[in-house]
Amino acid sequence: MRHIGLIAGAAAAALVATGAITYAVAEDSGGARYVAKTPTAGSADAGFARDMAVHHQQAVEMSFIVRDRTTDNQVRRLAYDIAQTQANQRGMLLGWLDLWELPKVSADPPMTWMGMGDMPAGEDGALMPGMATNSEMRKLGELGGRQAEVFYLQLMTDHHKGGVHMAEGCVARCTVGVEKRLARGMVASQRSEMRLMADMLKERGAAPRS
Numbered sequence: 001m002r003h004i005g006l007i008a009g010a011a012a013a014a015l016v017a018t019g020a021i022t023y024a025v026a027e028d029s030g031g032a033r034y035v036a037k038t039p040t041a042g043s044a045d046a047g048f049a050r051d052m053a054v055h056h057q058q059a060v061e062m063s064f065i066v067r068d069r070t071t072d073n074q075v076r077r078l079a080y081d082i083a084q085t086q087a088n089q090r091g092m093l094l095g096w097l098d099l100w101e102l103p104k105v106s107a108d109p110p111m112t113w114m115g116m117g118d119m120p121a122g123e124d125g126a127l128m129p130g131m132a133t134n135s136e137m138r139k140l141g142e143l144g145g146r147q148a149e150v151f152y153l154q155l156m157t158d159h160h161k162g163g164v165h166m167a168e169g170c171v172a173r174c175t176v177g178v179e180k181r182l183a184r185g186m187v188a189s190q191r192s193e194m195r196l197m198a199d200m201l202k203e204r205g206a207a208p209r210s
Contacts (some may be wrong), residue, residue, distance in 0.1 A: 037175075038100050044173035046102050047113025048183070049136040051128060052166055053104070056086040056093075058131055059159055062152060065141050069148035074200065082156065082193070092182065093113075114169040130162015150206045153197045157208045160190040 039045035063083035067076050097104050109117040110128045124133035131157050132140075140151055163186060170183035201207055 006082045023040065038101070039176060041102050041106070042108070042113075043175070044113045044170060045176045046097065046100065047106070047108075047111075047172040047180055048166065048174055048179070049097050050106055051110050051113070052103060052163070052170075052186075053090045053093045053097075054110070055128055055131065055159075055163055056090040058137075059083075059086045059156065060090070061164075062132065062137070062155060062159070064108055065137075066148055066152040069113050069141070069152075069182060071145075074150055075149045078193070078196070078200070079152070085189070089182065089186070096179065111166075113173065114166070128162060129165060130159045132159065146204060149158075150201065150204050153201050153204075154206070157197050157201075158210065160194050161210075164190050164194075208210065 008016055058084045062077035063086075064109075067079045067083075070076065094104060106112075109119075111117060111119065122128065122131065122133075124135050125131075125137075126133045134150075136155060140148065140155065143151055167183040167186040167190070171187070174180050174183065196209060
């Protein structure tokens, strides 16, 4: 997993400075410069950054697994794009937490910032909606060829559905403009990828799980 950490770390280093400039110095409609208020540890901004960083990490892991389990160029290209995009976004989210001097973990249950902290604990390591279980991750690593492709596309479709739900929650609740824009971009891109994955599953005689 060293290469995943390097990708996320490099993204964080490269983007923290940009995020700091965008976040700390802004212009209002009259052109005046001001410093935005830093989010608190219990805010939606911080909660989304923490939870989505965890959510994205699993997507990156799944994508690297399937790239080693198939020779299909279409699936490998999609997996590479998802891994790169979500690793970069994860770096941004963790970079903002560093910028705000907030912890990257919380004692609160996942999704508390969305008012879902009292939902039942995820089974078998699935911490948030859409996340694969530990058993599913092991199964993905054991399959090969067409079976691996179909299972990855099904898992990633579920993963994106959960991610879109969280991103929409940030759009509604977050207060930092650059983070809301990132969340809107996640909604658009992941919905587009879900449509692509539905077509790819159909080509393989399969369908999304739900």
